[in-house]
Amino acid sequence: MTSNVRPDTMVRITTPELAKAFIEEQVAAVRAQVGDKKVLLALSGGVDSSVVAALLIRAIGKQLVCVHVNHGLMRKGESEQVIDVFGKNLDANLIYIDATDRFLDLLAGVTDPERKRKIIGGEFIKVFAEEASKLEGISFLAQGTIYPDILESDGVKAHHNVGGLPEDLNFELVEPVKLLFKDEVRVVGETLGLPHSMVYRQPFPGPGLGVRCLGAITRDRLHALREADAILREEFDKNGLAGKVWQYFIAVPDMKSTGVRDGKRYEGWPAIIRAVNTTDAMTATIEEVPYSLLHHITDRITHEVSGINRVLMDLTPKPVGTIEWE
Numbered sequence: 001m002t003s004n005v006r007p008d009t010m011v012r013i014t015t016p017e018l019a020k021a022f023i024e025e026q027v028a029a030v031r032a033q034v035g036d037k038k039v040l041l042a043l044s045g046g047v048d049s050s051v052v053a054a055l056l057i058r059a060i061g062k063q064l065v066c067v068h069v070n071h072g073l074m075r076k077g078e079s080e081q082v083i084d085v086f087g088k089n090l091d092a093n094l095i096y097i098d099a100t101d102r103f104l105d106l107l108a109g110v111t112d113p114e115r116k117r118k119i120i121g122g123e124f125i126k127v128f129a130e131e132a133s134k135l136e137g138i139s140f141l142a143q144g145t146i147y148p149d150i151l152e153s154d155g156v157k158a159h160h161n162v163g164g165l166p167e168d169l170n171f172e173l174v175e176p177v178k179l180l181f182k183d184e185v186r187v188v189g190e191t192l193g194l195p196h197s198m199v200y201r202q203p204f205p206g207p208g209l210g211v212r213c214l215g216a217i218t219r220d221r222l223h224a225l226r227e228a229d230a231i232l233r234e235e236f237d238k239n240g241l242a243g244k245v246w247q248y249f250i251a252v253p254d255m256k257s258t259g260v261r262d263g264k265r266y267e268g269w270p271a272i273i274r275a276v277n278t279t280d281a282m283t284a285t286i287e288e289v290p291y292s293l294l295h296h297i298t299d300r301i302t303h304e305v306s307g308i309n310r311v312l313m314d315l316t317p318k319p320v321g322t323i324e325w326e
């Protein structure tokens with residue numbers, strides 16, 4: 001196993017050429033470590049696990065077994081992208097588990113944000129461990145640990161990240177990007193041929209839309225949130241904001257207000273837009289989204305998403321507001 005300390009002499013990977021050299025070196029190291037044994041990876045579709053998957057596919061092909069657990073709280077199209085990119089394009093050994101019902105049944109009626117996080121994290125580990133126990137001949141566990149994880153939290157992926165792996169799975173670890181910073185992981189990912197939208201995607205919390213469907217999650221409100229969020233992302237993308245704004249999303253609270261459509265009054269939820277910029281997520285400022293774009297997004301969400309009848313913009317910096325609503 002290699003050291004957890006990044007040597008002062010290590011060159012920062014900023015170009016495809018440097019990334020190619022890193023990839024070659026890691027491919028050789030992984031082959032030497034793993035031999036002809038099998039490696040298991042929880043593939044969330046986030047930047048780090050995706051880059052590790054692509055790197056390991058290059059190194060050991062079908063000896064890598066990727067497990068993608070859809071907890072039902074993914075953004076629109078995310079699980080489909082994992083299946084497309086890894087299952088189809090890269091021909092990976094990919095096991096897809098749709099565990100939506102398990103998660104949503106457990107979360108029914110739960111309002112406390114930390115309990116929601118615990119349920120999502122705990123169930124993720126359970127589903128993953130169940131799947132792992134069905135597989136034979138696995139000797140290694142791959143992880144998308146990156147250098148900030150080592151610096152900030154003793155080598156454990158973000159403290160509250162659902163992507164964290166079962167501790168009782170007693171496998172030797174394979175962590176090919178553990179000495180890299182995020183920007184380097186992205187250059188490596190693009191050099192490996194992963195789509196730009198996957199490698200440069202904005203941070204997405206492990207508990208996913210679960211902490212943006214505020215209060216007790218219901219399937220209808222979760223659906224409305226996912227559709228509204230997809231419209232926001234599409235419009236930010238079209239209008240050049242996707243690569244510029246650090247994090248942007250919709251939250252939908254568990255409350256209704258009166259609206260009017262076709263001359264009739266009806267009740268609907270508000271969709272709250274949050275768009276923030278930050279360097280380290282400890283403090284954040286608000287992106288000044290043009291009013292014309294906000295009007296257009298409001299128009300689309302209120303007309304295209306059933307159940308939403310208002311759109312609000314959250315102008316609160318961090319502090320005092322956290323980035324997420326819960």
Ligand code: XMP
Pocket residue numbers: 117158160161162203204205206207247281318321322323324325
């Ligand atoms: P807050 O809301 O604390 O968020 O200002 C700071 C950053 O952390 C992300 N976040 C999470 N990420 N699991 C995660 O993996 C979580 O439970 C979680 N909660 C917040 C948030 O999206 C933001 O980028």
